[in-house]
Amino acid sequence: MTVQEPTQQQLNQERWRDVPLEFEAIVVGAGPAGLAAAYTLAKGGVKTLLIERGDFPGSKNVMGGILYSYPTHQIIPDFWKEAPLERPIVEQRAWLLAEESVVSIGFKDPGFYEEPYNNFSVFRSRFDRWMANKVVEAGATLITETVVTDFLFDERADRRRVAGVVTNREQGEIRAQVVLICEGANSILTQRLGLQEDLSPGDLAVGVKEVIALPKGAIEDRFNVEKGQGATIELIGESTQGMFGMGWIYTNKDTLSIGVGVMINQLSRSGMNPNTVLEKMKQHPAVRPLLAGGETKEYLAKIIPEGGYHQVPKLYAHGVLICGDAAMLVNGVHREGSNLAMTSGKLAAETVIEAKKKGDFSSVTLKAYHDRLQDSFILKDLKKYENASALLQSNPHFFTLYPKLARYSARELFTVDNVPKKDKQKKIWHEVTSRRGIWNIAGDMYRLWRTLG
Amino acid sequence: MQTLEDKLFLVRFQPDDHSHIHINNKELCQHDCPDKPCTYICPAKVYEWNEEVKAINVGYEGCLECGTCRYGCPRDNIHWVNPRGGFGVMYKFG
């Protein structure tokens, strides 16, 4: 070459002259928690960087498929007017599956088809992409395809403060006053900070899901809903092959989301693949007709933190806050997760906004996040069900015997065979108590009531 | 019944040219792990026991990035990190 070459560094310096490499807040992960946090921060005037590892926000995100209206509305008012949603849910059913039968209870209210709605079926990939645009419009900086691998620390004499993040790219260090970890259930960074102890396979469930295409009309006919309305079914019992867990079927516009989640430790013992569990559920006589003729569009998997209240990590430290699945904020009993994630993101952001006012991002100030969670439904609910997981895990008959008994009882009651109803009740009672002693049942019910009631 | 292969065919992957999953100690798999749960608990069956070489084959290209293996390996023998930014699974629906 005959010309004077400017060094690449000089060229880069020139190009990067106005690029900010320091932010007030960094949010790691553009899932429900991170998006809610970044949105609230940006709206609150905090200079925010949101870092997502996928190609676009949503590309790595998986959930069963229900978005709760109220907490979302709290963050983005009237979101339903423009967000990509599937169907507003007007009916929720619970199915207790035994081998070939189903005992069903449900609640349907057309009032849920009106603003402000109760909940919607959604696809995370589409919803999160939309919400990320909102976050950017609100003023946050979003970068994708970048993995946060570590933290920057400020070491002072008396304390160690998180002072930014390290990414897997060249020149990949960015500084910030505070980092919000919204990395999801694979809580690698949370563990790196020592805030979460190593989790056991009894604290986590693996969920697998399929998206199955069906014509709109077929969905409405099969689920007995009006045009545009949606229904959900939660399935317990045989749906998980007797393991601790739950299945679900949600109606989308022209697809169904069908999935099943089981505890990893139980799955390990069963020797089964999660897809096998799902396939068996799909073959159940009560489920199969709902899916008939459908075409699978996608297969997904995610782990669900089921550790509950006891496994919630330390939620804050100097310069850092943990939200959403990374903080184990999942209500396993009510199948709620994304709403806890969003609300925790919002509360974390509000804490940061206050900390910014004070100019103090130490754990003393950030502890307010923990207090907010404690005062909110999030930790109250988790506390309420703190023993549910342990109870259900240590009593497998909730998933094996009771569905069978329910089936037996219902079958007896509904079979018209000229046996007097009183005799039937006696027969049922006899069968039930012979399978599990009366005192055991009473004990189960009492504990269940204490735990869930 | 729909096979897992059929389903994985529907998923969009952008695999990196190197694996984000590593088995720490092959000896452990061979000698101290009779059940090898990774070979069945993984929703994408990324892990496969290779009897010829007495080691687990890791088909990282089909990893759904759920993390079940991280917690399900009884010997804590799987080193799993997030794939490089922009690589790995890309869900269409989510």
Place this chain on the structure above:
Amino acid sequence: MNIAVCLKQVPDTSEVRINPKTNTLMREGIPSIINPYDVHALEEALTIRDRLGGRVTVLTMGPPQATDSLRKAISYGADHAILLTDRAFAGSDTLATSYILAGALGRLMDREPLDLIFCGKQAIDGDTAQVGPGIASRLGWPLLTYVTKIDGIDPTNQVFQVQRKIEVGREVVRCRLPALVTVVKEINEIRYAPLPDLIRAAHYPVEVWTNADLGLDASQLGLKGSPTWVNKISTPPMREKGEVLAGSDVAPAETARILADKLIPHIVVPNR
């Protein structure tokens, strides 16, 4: 060296699959990406800039959503990005597209001289490989297609040398600057951009040009300016269900004979 790179935002056709069960086209959620060959064109332009200085400007013609691809190009390290968008451009075939891009490049050259224009060898959605040659023809620039390597550039004497792929191997060509180059994937490996370029891209204000800025002849734009049009769309015949050939490794010679009967019609000597 000032370099322009023409990009196209395309659906990722590698994600289009035929569902093996239903034999239907799966198009859901197919993302838009930068045409993969164009990313290599960009990479080559960036490499030259990093070595010789200058600016890399990326251009694309497309709907406003194509801004995503331009921003992505910025995140790789491009200096400047221009979106060519106008309702009048919609429906352009390769002839009209090369007219618009050449017009835009001409306008860019009013602002800064260009030494090289890079394009991918073809776009994966259309596979026509016509727009690059078309632009060169319209600008009256020399054209080098299927370039696999840039051997060297002499900016002082305005000469450069490349290797290009031809049917029987490759050829080494020396050419005057300015010139238009289309590249194949083998030419380079795409960089994993440094973080500051990603942050820069996040807020980068893409420049938008409409036909009001370009002042092109309306009769040569869009459907009006496109001599080719699609008369009919059909689906190719489905792959026939496989045939399991009789015989096995018990009688290898016999199996080989049966297979050879089937295959001989398909085996041809390479066409040069």
Place this chain on the structure above:
Amino acid sequence: MTAKKKKSPKAPPSAFTEKTVPPITDNPERSDTKAHEQIPLESIEAPKNLPAHGIWVYIEQLQGEVAPVSWELMGVGRQLADKLNCPLSGVLLGHDIQPLTELAFQYGADTLYAIDDPMLKPYTNECHSIALVQLCQAHHPEILLIGATTTGRDLSGSVATALRTGLTADCTQLDVDVDNRKLLQTRPAFGGNILATILCRDRWPQMATVRPRVFSKPEKQPERSGAVVWSDLGLDPSKTVMEVVERILDERTEGYLDEADIIVAGGRGLGSKDNFKLVEKLAQAIGGMIGASRPAVESGWAPYSHQVGQTGLTVRPKLYIAAGISGAIQHLVGMQNSDVIVAINKDPDAPIFRVATYGIVGDAATLLPAITQELGARMHGAPLGTERQL
């Protein structure tokens, strides 16, 4: 950002060499001329309103060898010409091309338009596009067919733009609508998943490029002959801006896997590196290239540049032979669009059989030598309708 992920294996480093480029040799005055002032294509008026007539086939030649696709086009051109009741002509550009002229007639041309000029000796886009544009302007062909080789694609884009006419690339079917004399050009689109039939309106010539081996080569008719219409190029050699320095011919096995016509691929089912050599032997015997599944590459049986699949290359050959490959999804997505797939595997339930045109359940290591022998003998024993060109 998909592009960066599907990167080509073992690509050379991006940076070009430091060596100074020598000046273009035979042309000392060139340094103060601007390239874009040199090429007169832009000044050419498209022959819009002139009566266009006849079908032309561009006869691509390199060092006296004609690309077989040119004769294939002569075959389909004949059919179209008969339908339209018009002459079929060849176009031949080059230097010392006289010996090739009679071949054009023997393969079906009624007329041959030719330019013989030293400046056309090595193909350059610059001179050949000017030459072809000049001929089109002088004689107004109605249809111009060009082989979709790298050269044909390089040339056709320049010529079509200069003539302001439409061009359809990579056609797989050609027909004509006799009533309005339109060329019906059918080509795959959207990654080969649909077929589009494209027409060109109000511009001539109607230009199409056609992939090699889509049409069969016509029988040579030694008795046929016709008239050659010679023209002059009339270009000033001092005004060219491009020069071919060197042409390096490749061995076929060192080509581009993703553009190979025949691929023989091996997988872990072969059992050993020695058995993988059987794949190489078959590839050699039938003029194919070697492919490999990821496990085979990881076992060190084949280099990464031969890996087919999600983490390797996506290929689309005419024939793909998968030996000892079970067909994990990562592999299938890389080769499922091959025209003909042969699968050889011990496991009758292997997923590879789902995409296979022909499946053989058996041990690849046992079967490959027999197949190599059989195919090798048949291919080299009898001509296959195409001469070997190299």
